[in-house]
Amino acid sequence: AQSVAQPEDQVNVAEGNPLTVKCTYSVSGNPYLFWYVQYPNRGLQFLLKYITGDNLVKGSYGFEAEFNKSQTSFHLKKPSALVSDSALYFCAVSVSGGSYIPTFGRGTSLIVHP
């Protein structure tokens, strides 16, 4: 079975500071990893994904994530946070050769303070 953990319910950061939203996963096989963002009362929007290749993945709005196979992690990062980055962030995983249905984490609320 595949699973995703987002260990922090909420992350607080000051505007202009770097941000990290953590994600760890558990799968049998090679993972496909995704990050999505959700603004209040809206659907989820895709930010970036790791399928294969370079461990550092760049995505929308200046976000990036690093795939670390040994630590089974896929943390989301941004060098300089904006107040408008405040939202709910979801990590998701599916498996190569397994279920194509992604499993989502519980979500992490990012709050960027002015």
Added chain:
Amino acid sequence: DGGITQSPKYLFRKEGQNVTLSCEQNLNHDAMYWYRQDPGQGLRLIYYSQIVNDFQKGDIAEGYSVSREKKESFPLTVTSAQKNPTAFYLCASSGRVVGTGELFFGEGSRLTVL
């Protein structure tokens, strides 16, 4: 523009009533999904469909039903058998059924049982 349209955005239901949530996509995607979102619980899969006239139960299918008569449409019926239907419902689609494709989400439908 291509995308997924969910309607209605807000819906109120009396106990004992069935309600149907609409989901239409013009992305020419084969796979479609219904998720339920509750605070602090992330996204839970209700039903998914890989192809017209075929669909599969997800993790929390009890009390829900779906149909997939057209590629573009995947309506969800919340039946009176669903004991706690108040939630935010998200429809999604993906162009690939091998796990590498990201999901495209609608804006969601918020159902409240009075």
